[in-house]
Amino acid sequence: MRKESCSTHNTTQHNDKLNSKAMVELSHAQQWLEGQGEGWFNNLTLSLLFLLFISVLFWRKFNRVSSTKLNLPPSPPKLPLIGHLHHLFPFFHSACRDLSNKYGPIMLLQLGHAPFLIVSSPDTAKKILMTQDTEFADRPLMTAARIIMRGYTNVIFAPYGEYWRQGKKLFGEGLLSLQRVQSFKHVREKISRSCSLQTPVNLGEMFRAFITKTSFRCAITTTSQDGHRLAKMYNGVMTIMGDFSFEYFFPSLGWMDVLTGFRRRLRKIIQENDIFLDQLIEEHISKSTHNCRKKEDLLDLLLQKEYNLTRGNIKALILDLFLGSDDVATSLEWAFAKIFNKPNVMKKAQEEVRRVVGMKSKVHEEDIHQMEYLKCVLKETLRLHPAGPTLVPRINNKVASVNGYDIPPNTTVLVNVWAIQRDPKIWDNAEEFIPKRFTNKSEIKSPDHTFIPFGTGKRLCPGISFGIAILELFLANLLFHFDWKLPGDLKELDMTEWQGFSLKMKAPLELIPISHFA
Numbered sequence: 001m002r003k004e005s006c007s008t009h010n011t012t013q014h015n016d017k018l019n020s021k022a023m024v025e026l027s028h029a030q031q032w033l034e035g036q037g038e039g040w041f042n043n044l045t046l047s048l049l050f051l052l053f054i055s056v057l058f059w060r061k062f063n064r065v066s067s068t069k070l071n072l073p074p075s076p077p078k079l080p081l082i083g084h085l086h087h088l089f090p091f092f093h094s095a096c097r098d099l100s101n102k103y104g105p106i107m108l109l110q111l112g113h114a115p116f117l118i119v120s121s122p123d124t125a126k127k128i129l130m131t132q133d134t135e136f137a138d139r140p141l142m143t144a145a146r147i148i149m150r151g152y153t154n155v156i157f158a159p160y161g162e163y164w165r166q167g168k169k170l171f172g173e174g175l176l177s178l179q180r181v182q183s184f185k186h187v188r189e190k191i192s193r194s195c196s197l198q199t200p201v202n203l204g205e206m207f208r209a210f211i212t213k214t215s216f217r218c219a220i221t222t223t224s225q226d227g228h229r230l231a232k233m234y235n236g237v238m239t240i241m242g243d244f245s246f247e248y249f250f251p252s253l254g255w256m257d258v259l260t261g262f263r264r265r266l267r268k269i270i271q272e273n274d275i276f277l278d279q280l281i282e283e284h285i286s287k288s289t290h291n292c293r294k295k296e297d298l299l300d301l302l303l304q305k306e307y308n309l310t311r312g313n314i315k316a317l318i319l320d321l322f323l324g325s326d327d328v329a330t331s332l333e334w335a336f337a338k339i340f341n342k343p344n345v346m347k348k349a350q351e352e353v354r355r356v357v358g359m360k361s362k363v364h365e366e367d368i369h370q371m372e373y374l375k376c377v378l379k380e381t382l383r384l385h386p387a388g389p390t391l392v393p394r395i396n397n398k399v400a401s402v403n404g405y406d407i408p409p410n411t412t413v414l415v416n417v418w419a420i421q422r423d424p425k426i427w428d429n430a431e432e433f434i435p436k437r438f439t440n441k442s443e444i445k446s447p448d449h450t451f452i453p454f455g456t457g458k459r460l461c462p463g464i465s466f467g468i469a470i471l472e473l474f475l476a477n478l479l480f481h482f483d484w485k486l487p488g489d490l491k492e493l494d495m496t497e498w499q500g501f502s503l504k505m506k507a508p509l510e511l512i513p514i515s516h517f518a
């Protein structure tokens with residue numbers, strides 16, 4: 001299943017959209033700029049602006065010709081050059097929900113030069129994700145994913161095809177065979193120190209650090225205790241994956257990513273990751289050669305010769321663990337904040353956890369099965385705060401027909417799960433946090449597509465069981481061992497959202513722990 005970089009495929013796709021002469025000039029300018037390095041801006045600026053103008057004209061000409069024959073979905077009025085970008089503040093998912101209320105559950109936007117289809121109803125989501133899923137099973141080509149994930153050779157961004165199929169199967173097997181998250185000891189000790197000092201704990205930061213480390217260590221056994229390097233690698237990858245790239249929204253302006261320093265930062269992250277990942281890989285190769293590991297882990301599986309993966313492929317696949325961990329940490333942060341802001345929910349959840357665990361000194365995995373209310377709390381959190389509010393983007397390679405509309409090829413398709421899961425036509429008191437609405441509903445995705453925080457269909461998240469297991473265990477432990485209060489004279493937690501790679505809490509989740517068993 002070996003796969004080398006898809007960047008040529010990407011370039012070809014974008015080139016098709018442009019007049020070839022202007023493209024040749026642009027690519028010369030880009031190569032030249034790459035050679036000059038970041039921060040360069042001198043008297044050639046005018047020539048570059050001229051090129052920009054030409055490329056925009058060509059793009060507009062192309063776009064007009066190709067879309068005239070199609071029956072396109074409804075669209076709000078747009079501005080020259082930026083299209084609908086100005087409509088999408090402060091938050092993409094909520095702005096799209098408001099626009100969809102006016103323009104319908106299937107709506108075409110133009111963001112910069114890139115066409116986006118926004119889907120906001122369960123029925124249309126079903127068509128995209130299930131009924132017509134082969135037409136929409138590909139991922140769009142994004143600069144950060146291309147470079148960090150070495151030509152889209154991780155699972156999340158891999159183009160739909162044999163490499164993706166094999167990668168997902170391997171990833172699923174690797175995650176299933178993981179040793180479960182056994183110990184909450186380190187987190188408990190750290191929080192206990194703050195108990196005695198009566199100082200607030202930044203829970204969001206702590207969740208992220210522990211969950212990345214936990215999922216990484218569960219998947220890959222290593223003697224390296226370098227948690228700091230792991231955290232640095234994680235922060236670097238997550239930050240740049242959520243950054244703005246000119247190449248994506250304005251394909252003809254890809255060279256601007258050189259000027260802004262985006263490309264340089266990507267290269268730096270790759271180099272830093274390489275040091276850590278090469279060390280892990282070498283350690284695994286040497287241990288398997290000397291046959292001194294007791295248990296096989298995800299990395300051992302990926303290193304097996306029969307899969308014929310390059311070292312770059314393996315590094316990209318490992319990085320999917322980071323993206324998955326980020327979703328878990330984000331969901332945990334929201335869940336805890338939601339519980340804290342609703343004292344009756346906190347009381348009920350703590351009573352359940354403490355009743356089930358009883359006289360034991362810690363929460364065991366078997367206990368979790370009996371914590372029905374805790375499971376409802378998690379589902380209600382994932383309903384109101386899905387970590388991926390518009391799932392991971394899809395793309396269609398050919399013209400597709402949905403609800404009688406023509407969807408032009410290479411349209412990025414976003415299913416606004418955040419809007420569907422808060423739709424007052426579907427949910428009673430849709431904006432309210434009411435965990436008991438999930439009583440006796442065991443599924444983590446509903447067949448009618450009204451609740452799909454992990455997506456569905458071919459590109460369904462393979463980390464569901466692993467992610468839920470970590471979430472349940474962390475939450476149960478936090479509720480079992482500690483009571484919590486706000487620092488200073490704060491009355492309530494600030495629940496403002498912030499969109500990075502996942503939809504996070506903007507303000508730090510800081511609370512003072514009080515030991516329940518002191």
Ligand code: HEM
Pocket residue numbers: 155156157168171175215320321323324325327328331386387388391392393453454455456458459460461462463464466467468
């Ligand atoms: C609460 C935790 C998590 C949430 C909310 C979540 C959510 C999602 C979503 C929305 C997608 C996109 C589905 C689509 O395009 O239809 C996805 C894909 C994916 N997730 Fe997760 N995820 C979580 C945990 C994890 C974990 C722990 C891992 C791995 C360790 C993981 C690995 C993946 C991978 C590899 C994909 C790509 C699947 C594909 O493209 O075929 N996720 N996840």
